[in-house]
Amino acid sequence: MRIFATIKIALRALRRNKMRSLLTMLGIIIGVGAVIGSVSLTSGATKQIEDQVSSLGESVVTVFSGNFTQGGMRGGWGSAPTLTVEDTDAILNNVPNVVAVSPEVRDRDQVLANGMNWNTQVMGESPDYPQIRNWPMASGAVFGDQDVRSLAKVAIIGQTVVDELFPNENPLGQTIRIRNLPFKIVGILSPKGFNLFGQDQDDIVVVPYTSHMHRITARTFVNDILVEAANDGAIDKVQSDITDLLLTRHHSKEQDFTVRNQLELMQMVTSTSKEMEFLLAGVAAVSLAVGGIGIMNIMLVSVTERTREIGIRMAVGARATDILIQFLIEAVTLSAIGGTIGIMLGMAFSMVIASSRHMPTITPVFWIAIAFVSSALIGVISGFYPAWKASKLDPIDALRYE
Amino acid sequence: MQTHAVIKLAGLHKVYHTGEVDVHAVQGVSLEILPGEFVAIMGSSGSGKSTLMNMIGCLDRPSDGHYWLDGTDISTLDRNALADIRNKKIGFVFQGFNLLSRTSALENVEMPMLYNHQRLHSGEQLERATNALEIVGLAQRADHHPNQLSGGQQQRVAIARALVNRPSLLLADEPTGNLDSQTSIEIMGVFQKLNEQGITIVMVTHELDIARYTKRMVILRDGKIVTDEVVRDRLIAANELQRLREAQQAVKLA
Numbered sequence: 115m116r117i118f119a120t121i122k123i124a125l126r127a128l129r130r131n132k133m134r135s136l137l138t139m140l141g142i143i144i145g146v147g148a149v150i151g152s153v154s155l156t157s158g159a160t161k162q163i164e165d166q167v168s169s170l171g172e173s174v175v176t177v178f179s180g181n182f183t184q185g186g187m188r189g190g191w192g193s194a195p196t197l198t199v200e201d202t203d204a205i206l207n208n209v210p211n212v213v214a215v216s217p218e219v220r221d222r223d224q225v226l227a228n229g230m231n232w233n234t235q236v237m238g239e240s241p242d243y244p245q246i247r248n249w250p251m252a253s254g255a256v257f258g259d260q261d262v263r264s265l266a267k268v269a270i271i272g273q274t275v276v277d278e279l280f281p282n283e284n285p286l287g288q289t290i291r292i293r294n295l296p297f298k299i300v301g302i303l304s305p306k307g308f309n310l311f312g313q314d315q316d317d318i319v320v321v322p323y324t325s326h327m328h329r330i331t332a333r334t335f336v337n338d339i340l341v342e343a344a345n346d347g348a349i350d351k352v353q354s355d356i357t358d359l360l361l362t363r364h365h366s367k368e369q370d371f372t373v374r375n376q377l378e379l380m381q382m383v384t385s386t387s388k389e390m391e392f393l394l395a396g397v398a399a400v401s402l403a404v405g406g407i408g409i410m411n412i413m414l415v416s417v418t419e420r421t422r423e424i425g426i427r428m429a430v431g432a433r434a435t436d437i438l439i440q441f442l443i444e445a446v447t448l449s450a451i452g453g454t455i456g457i458m459l460g461m462a463f464s465m466v467i468a469s470s471r472h473m474p475t476i477t478p479v480f481w482i483a484i485a486f487v488s489s490a491l492i493g494v495i496s497g498f499y500p501a502w503k504a505s506k507l508d509p510i511d512a513l514r515y516e
Numbered sequence: 517m518q519t520h521a522v523i524k525l526a527g528l529h530k531v532y533h534t535g536e537v538d539v540h541a542v543q544g545v546s547l548e549i550l551p552g553e554f555v556a557i558m559g560s561s562g563s564g565k566s567t568l569m570n571m572i573g574c575l576d577r578p579s580d581g582h583y584w585l586d587g588t589d590i591s592t593l594d595r596n597a598l599a600d601i602r603n604k605k606i607g608f609v610f611q612g613f614n615l616l617s618r619t620s621a622l623e624n625v626e627m628p629m630l631y632n633h634q635r636l637h638s639g640e641q642l643e644r645a646t647n648a649l650e651i652v653g654l655a656q657r658a659d660h661h662p663n664q665l666s667g668g669q670q671q672r673v674a675i676a677r678a679l680v681n682r683p684s685l686l687l688a689d690e691p692t693g694n695l696d697s698q699t700s701i702e703i704m705g706v707f708q709k710l711n712e713q714g715i716t717i718v719m720v721t722h723e724l725d726i727a728r729y730t731k732r733m734v735i736l737r738d739g740k741i742v743t744d745e746v747v748r749d750r751l752i753a754a755n756e757l758q759r760l761r762e763a764q765q766a767v768k769l770a
Contacts, residue, residue, distance in 0.1 A: 120630075130618055426614045429602060429614070433595070433631070
C-alpha cells in the first residue's frame with residue numbers, strides 16, 4: 115500500500131479547509147484536554163497524599179488506646195486510658211518482626227525560651243521515634259535510653275519551634291521551658307512540612323516519654339504506641355500478633371484498643387481518587403463519542419463534496435481500498451491531531467492550576483496513551499462509514515457528479 | 517489472433533436497467549483497433565458512444581460480449597483488476613479536464629503514479645511528470661494551479677497526466693468540447709504528435725472538423741456501428757494553425 119502518499123493526500127485535504135478541520139477537531143480537543151487536565155491534577159493530588167502518608171513512616175503500625183464509653187457516650191479512639199508502657203515493652207519483646215517501638219504521650223503546652231513563648235505539641239517518645247517516623251535529625255542527636263531511664267530534661271524540637279523561639283540563633287544546647295521546667299535542646303528535627311490533615315508536623319517538641327509522663331503530665335497511660343515492622347510484608351502479621359498479645363494482657367473480652375497501619379490509611383485516601391478516575395473515564399468516553407460524531411459528519415460532507423475527485427482518482431487507477439484508506443487516514447489524522455492538541459492543552463492547563471496552588475502534577479503517561487489511542491480509534495470508527503461510502507462509488511457516476 | 521490488436525471488441529452489448537424500461541445503449545459492437553491507430557468515435561447524443569467509451573476505458577463492464585485489451589479479456593475482471601488496468605494501460609482525457617483543483621499541474625500529473633503497483637521513488641516520479649509536461653509543452657507551468665491556467669493549458673496538463681504511466685492506449689472523451697477552435701486545433705496537434713510517436717488514440721467527438729484530424733472514423737447510431745472508414749483528406753494541425761494565423765493577421769486580430 116502507498117501509505118505515505120495517501121497520508122500526504124489526506125494532510126493536504128485537511129490543510130485546504132483549516133478552519134473546518136479545526137472546528138471538527140474541537141470536540142476531541144476539548145474532551146481529551148478536559149480528561150488529561152483533570153487526571154493529571156487528581157493524580158498529582160493523590161501522589162501528594164501518598165507521599166504524606168508514607169512520610170508518617172511506611173511500615174508503621176499504630177496502636178490507639180480504647181474508646182471510652184460512659185452513659186452511652188462513646189469517646190472515640192484514645193479517649194480511655196488503656197495502654198501502658200508495659201504494653202509497649204511486651205510488644206517489643208514478644209511480637210516477632212518488630213524493630214522499634216515508641217510509646218506516645220501527647221500534650222499541648224505553652225513553651226518558653228529566649229524571652230518568647232509559643233504554644234506547641236509536646237510529645238513523649240522513645241529514642242526510636244525519629245527512626246519510626248522516618249524523620250532524620252537536621253542537627254544534634256536524639257536523646258538516648260539513658261535519658262529515658264533517668265527522666266532526663268532533654269528535648270528535640272521541630273523547625274517551626276526553632277523559627278518561632280530561636281529566630282536568629284542556634285538552639286542546640288539552649289534551654290526551653292515546658293511547664294516551667296527547663297529542658298535542654300539536644301537535637302533539631304529536619305523540616306517535614308504539613309501532613310494530610312493540614313497540620314504543621316514541624317510544630318513539635320519531643321521529650322523522653324518517661325520525662326513527659328512523670329515531670330510534665332503525671333500520667334500512667336500512653337495515648338498510643340508506634341510500632342515499626344521489619345518490612346511491609348510483615349505488617350499484617352505484626353498487627354494481628356499485637357492484637358492477640360494485648361487482648362491477653364488486658365484480660366478483656368472486648369477489644370479496648372485499635373490497631374491501624376499506614377497502608378490502610380493510604381488505601382482509604384486513594385480509594386476516592388480511584389472512583390474519581392472512573393468518573394473521568396466516563397466523561398472522556400462521552401466527549402470522545404461526541405467528537406467522533408462531529409468527525410463522521412464532516413467526513414460525510416467531505417465525501418459528497420469530493421465525489422468528482424474520487425471519480426478522477428478511480429479513473430486513473432485508484433482501487434476502492436485506496437479511496438477507503440485515503441478517507442480513513444483523513445479521519446484518523448483529524449482525531450489524532452485533535453487528541454494530541456487536547457493532551458498538550460490538558461497538560462498546560464493542569465500545570466498552570468498546579469503551580470498556582472503549589473501542587474505537584476504527574477504526567478499521566480497511562481492516560482495520555484489511552485487518550486491518544488482512543489482518539490485515533492474514534493477516527494477509525496467515525497471515518498469508516500464515510501470512507502466506505504466513498505470507496506463504493508461508481509467511477510462513472512462519480513466523474514459525472516456536479 | 518487477438519494478440520496484435522490493442523482493442524478487440526466482439527459482440528459487445530450494454531443494457532441499463534433503469535426504471536421500467538431497459539435501455540439497450542450498445543447493441544452488438546464488434547471492432548478491432550490496431551497499434552498506432554488514431555480513431556474518432558462519432559455519433560449524436562444517445563448513440564451509445566459514451567457508453568462504448570466507458571467500456572473501452574474499463575470504467576464499465578459490458579452486459580454481453582467480449583473485450584480484449586492488449587490480448588487480455590477484461591470483460592470478466594473485477595473492480596480492482598479494472599482499476600489496475602486503467603492505471604497501467606489507459607490514459608484518460610476528459611471534456612471537463614477533470615484536474616484536481618488547488619493542486620499544482622505537476623502534482624496533478626504525478627497523481628496516477630500514486631496508484632502504481634510497483635511504486636516509483638519520488639525522484640523518478642518527478643522526472644516522469646516533468647517529462648510528460650514537456651511533451652505537452654507546459655514544463656514551465658509545472659507549479660501553476662488549474663485556476664491559473666487557460667482551458668487549453670488545463671487540457672494539456674490532463675494529457676500529460678494521461679501519458680505519465682506510459683499507457684498503450686489514450687482515450688479522449690470530447691477533449692475539445694470546452695475549447696475554442698484555435699485551442700482545439702492545438703490540442704489535436706498534440707494528439708497527432710503523440711500518435712506519430714506510436715501511441716494508439718481513441719477519441720469520442722461529435723464535431724466532424726475535429727474528427728478529420730484522426731485517421732479512422734467510426735460512426736455509431738442507436739448503439740450500432742453504421743460507418744467505419746479511413747479519413748480521407750486528413751487535416752494536419754500544424755498546417756491548419758498556420759492558415760488560421762495568416763487569416764487572423766489579415767484581419768489584424770492578432
